[in-house]
Amino acid sequence: MSTSVAIEQTLKQYVAREILDGKDIGLDADTPLLEWGVFNSLEIARLLGFVREHFGVVVPLESVTAEHFKDLRALTALVASLKG
């Protein structure tokens, strides 16, 4: 499994478990998380904490933009790039 696939998998599990409370909404890499309001402002803060603990990378708060958080694909790319 490539690193990005693993990252995406982990993020997906987090979102499904912590944010969607286990509900199946057919979440995939392109589900428009922001547009649908899955991420509210506080959830983003919690997600950053998860990313920090799990992947050991700090997402600079200035990178919390729509471009990077619109869906799991974008988020995965961001985390992968920070992991370098």
Add this chain to the structure above:
Amino acid sequence: MSNVDFDIGIIGGGPAGTATASYLARAGLKCVIFERELFPRPHVGESLVPAATRVFKEIGFLDTLEKAGFPKKYGAAWTSADRAPVYAMQFEGLSADCHVDIRFEEREQAGVDRNYTFHVDRAKFDLMLLQHAHQLGAEVYEGVRVRGVDLSDPTQPAVHFKLGQQDIRTRVRMVIDASGRHTLLGNQLKLKVLDPVFNQYALHTWFEGYDRTRLSHGRGQPEYIFIHFLPLTNTWVWQIPITETVTSIGVVTQKANFAKSRQDREQFFWECLQSRPELYEGLRAAQQVTPLKEEGDYSYAMREICGDGFALVGDAARFVDPIFSSGVSIALNSGRLISHDILAAAEHGDFRHDRFRTFETLMRRGTRNWYHFINLYYRLNVLFTAFVQDPRHRIDVLKLLQGDMYDEDEPAVLTEMRRIVREVERNDQHIWHKYLGSLTSSAFSEVF
């Protein structure tokens, strides 16, 4: 000293006045407190922060307080429910609330030896403090409203009041204005500047039988203070335990929101609460036991907080906003700081402005930090919550929440918060851009 009636004349018997009187009386100065009301009297400001403990200990009040049976406060929690409507529609039945909390015990605090503080019924609490000051030797006149202070000879100010038809002047060596938001000296000396940014308004009351664990996301915490954000700009609700079964609830909003609504207070209060249905239903199921009370126009500063022969403490010196429940603690600590300077001044028999520089510097620094913290909080709520959840910042934020803000010129955590707020303001693609509160960044300019 023969030509004065007392060393120190204190106007107001709230926490600021009684803390000052306690420190000074126990050190042997002759103090008098003038209080316009007859205690006990109700008062807003029911939840303390741990920085208050230091003062209670130093004035020997902590044991009395411990025995009074007020609910212990171990921490604070914030909840919000700001799902986008699309989400709410598509995924009905998901728990919508978010929850963030802190416990005081996470950080050691100088001068504070316990991991909790208290929520208090101010009628009882203020009376206990007034009696304490009295036991330490301060003279107390209740039901006496001070009309003004004659400072024409600042080495011998005279406090002015009426007893029946009689005009009385009490001569002292120094006057402490602890008159709270009445700001007696601030008005008389025209020192008061209304805050250009904050114009908040609060409606509050007590409920019997409200289930305080309702919005706690399964964590219980019935003895925490809860701050529930409402999905309206700069609007939130406090939930403060008063007894086992009585809870104080207050809605705080921009005054403009209330003015716009054209509703009466009762309607407005309930309509605000309706935006958090769980809270609303919980309160509807409980019983409101006191009439709604309103507070407004409470954000201001003073151009000077001391001068020859006088000093202002507590709300009489400044109030910003109740968001971090710090008012009583600031009032008590301003009493602590001024007393220190007064005792030194008394030794030299000199009560001129220069003697109060330490008080002045520390208070200004503390309130400036405080003011910035509150501003940043209102400008971008979510940043506060993000910082609380970030181990790199959590303890620094907690320090401010505990009420420790006098010892640094500007805590690094505030500088960092401000940097990010600027970035979010600049970048409209930032996810938090739309959460920016309506306060503008000019809010960061100094008031004094």
